Amino acid sequence: MADVDGRNEAGRVLTMRLIRKGTATSIAAVGILFLAQNTAFAWGDDPGGEGSHTGGNSDSQGNVSASATHSQIRISYPKGGGGSGKTGDLSTIDPNWKPPACWYEPVFTPEGLKNFVKSSGGDGDVGIHQSWFGTGLWTDHYRDGKPEDNMDDAWTSAPGYKNYNQGKKGYFWRSVAPDASDPDSWQCGRIMFWQPAGQVPKIPHAPTPKMLAEYAYNKVKVPETKIELKPQTKSTVNLPTWVWLDKGTFKDVVVRAELPNTGLWAETTAKPVSLHLDPGTDDADTFPASGTCDFNQDGSIGTPYKAGDASQNPPCGINYLHATDGNPYQLKASITWKITWNGTGGAGGDLPDGTFQTTQDMNVQEIQTINR
Template sequence: MTVNRSGTAAVLTAVLCVLGTYEALAGGRGGSGSQEPEPSGQSYGKNLMSRVVFKAEGGSAKAGDTGSLTPAAVDWKPPACWYEPYWKAKDFKTFVEAQWSIYESVGGDAAGMAGDKEHYKGGKPYKDFNVDKNDKGMWWVGVKNPDMEGDPATGACERKTFWVDNGEPANAPQAIGPKILAALAYQQTRVPDTEVELKPEAKSTVNLPTWAWLDKGTFKDVEVRAELPGTGLWAQTTAKPASLHMEPGTGDAETYPASGECEFNEDGSIGTPYTRGASQHEPPCGIKYLRATSGQPYQLTASVTWEIEWTGTGGAKGNLPDGTFETTQAMNVQEIQSINR
């Protein structure tokens, strides 16, 4: 029988483009490439998508833009990769044997498949994909954090797909649990923008305080729940607004208080709304510009700090780094001209 090598190579290339490399498929090596995260459990090319799902509640009482938190701890990062339970034994067997069949049909690496057949089917160490234990455990795979593409740390979960009995630890430092889920929920937290109420609005006067405040109800606690369906594993983060920090956008200004840090009041508001006749008093939260703008307005930066705590499976709980989200507002500052008679 004559084998058309060029034709076989073309078919093999096409199959690999669709399915990814044999090693990645059979070994369950994780990642998401350029795909957006989906709780589907499907394979995209050589990548398996995490099955973690998210649900968010809370935030702004008003419609508006939202954004991701910037961790106050500059050295904090969400998990770059992790291992999670993915396959029942029979499902994994069906999936991998289908890949073997396709790979063999196009003249794939027989030696490479032989090693995996011994590993997963031949008893070294697993026998017939552990189908006799189908309801007594799961096959675990490594997946990459889709939001950290290009980070070298995503390559740390390269262990071949492995079996874990129900109730037994996964015996891997990156095995998913409440703490990892909490970090992933933190990463998915979206908070409302920070448009501060000002008096006077968008135009201040040199040496006269500009009052700043946020009404109660502007912000609500933001809750994000991350869970792995069918496993009982979950974690929920709660982000609570803690303080407002203002940067005037120029060194020729003073803030109230001097630190520029305005604390939230007990009712969830910040500062005190301006009332008629209060312009000569110092506001509990505000700014006084000492020099007028000329042409270009100052850029007032307002950032809200959010404190993050979490709870999870089995009573697990803890805190995560504070997060901040900032916006800017243009401020024109005028100078009152006086006439001496």
């Protein structure tokens, strides 16, 4: 067995175990992997595919042929999803929160693993950052019972298996990372391991309903924040600009994530709760003073402008104090979405609120004859 150590652009050590049974290690294979910048993939798969909705390819028994950068988590939208208009991804208000960087999933039945080794020649992934080439290591470890090193911090030893565990009910599980260049993806260092049917492994980074909810958070698509303004084209100094959103414009979005062959699922719900206005200049007042307009009970925000309201302060709006001079103000409007989740076994809770922001030009004129 040959160990090849290299460094990626971030300076982290990348360790690959490469072997060709009865031949020298393929230098060409090493070059291909380094060009892939740490993302190992099983030959024949599309390494550029996102794979988030149905993951990689799988057969009727759930055996997976895709790489460790493809998840089998299935995403659906029971409610919302953005419709046919423009949509965008939520940004979390918590700068320290991020979706899971890596986890483990079931990928092969015993028969499926045996067939994979035979049909592929043994070129594929046993983990996010570890690929085996040629049948040698696959047969040594998964067929002939020889131990092999994990790639965890302690370099623990993984006991081998006899004849791919044929005759047993269960799956071989493998680590998955949507982005193998994420340093946190190295936390899932176990090579592919066995788990009996109907059991989720009790190890760090095993899938949970909350993990699926966090994964689904990253798949929430919300409508573009397009607000109604009056006046629409140009505001006037010291005359309020009314801002509102009609009812029904923003509705709850529900994203469901399911991990096949585990019984685990979660639904993440994004509920619009407020609109925040940033006038784009300090020379402006907002209504209310905080700049945050809450949703009304009917799902609307603010009150539509009507004739005779020009001199009134709106429940949601802006009063510019100085005119623009060729360069419009950049009005930022962002919707805050409250995020909750529920999942397998009655689990549930809150996740950090999300926001989606759009920016539009605001030209402001000054009319000297106006006297309030």
